[in-house]
Amino acid sequence: MKKMNHTKYAILGILTTGCNTGYAIKQLIDQSLNHFWKISYGQIYPTLKKLVADGLATVQVIPQEGKPDRKEYYLTTTGKLELQKWLQQPISEIPVEKNELLLKLFFSSHQSNASTIQHLEHYRDKLSESYNTYKEIEKMITSYPSNENDAQFWIFTLDYGIRTTLAAIEWCDATIQEIQNKEDLNGQTDI
Structure with missing residues (x-):
């Protein structure tokens, strides 16, 4: 096809x-x-x-x-x-995200927990930058009343980005916490 x-x-x-x-x-x-x-x-x-x-x-x-x-x-x-x-037309498929962090995380048993946490923190920082950018875009869209019909749908699209970014930031924090908790239980800091 x-x-x-x-x-x-x-x-x-x-x-x-x-x-x-x-x-x-x-x-x-x-x-x-x-x-x-x-x-x-x-x-x-x-x-x-x-x-x-x-x-x-x-x-x-x-x-x-x-x-x-x-x-x-x-x-x-x-x-x-x-x-x-x-x-x-209906969408033909749900897109598959290529995400280098998830790929590295999948194989992270082969690196130190400190390195994994560093990757997660860096990713969270990048997500925070994206979130701030989305909020600035939101301000721009809402300040242009001339495209009201389009703007409503632009905001819907932007809201998806804001929500998924916030969820990803929350996931980073939870994953970091989980790794740190596991280290505390095992009494180790690195693999």
Whole structure:
């Protein structure tokens, strides 16, 4: 079965937000989607070109003095229908997360508990940074009343990130505590 190219749909969706240039699309990805959906800069322009070739978007070339021409992309009616069709389809699978910390933790009986705890503390610190970033994004979204319909769904998506991040921080704390408790019971500090 052919794997669906979700980047195509991400770009179609982004074009509904008023981000119409490759640069603006990249900015939106970096500020929001990148927290849950990775799209490399190298995927944007080929995807836009394919959307135009498939009749899902149009491109308007705007000459600029002393700079390369600016290309602005707009959804066609067919593009809007394609996005709506995709949005109505059920998800095909629950994504599997690749998580280096969990991989290391799985094999941590082969390293010292101190090293394992250090990895968990570092991961918790990174999660705390993400949480703070999400809270800043939340402030930005709620301060722009012009996109009320979109903003509601952006907040729902962001809330998922906030809740899962808080749960992961709590898991780190509990796991660290469990390792420390086990060390205390066994009277050892390292393997």
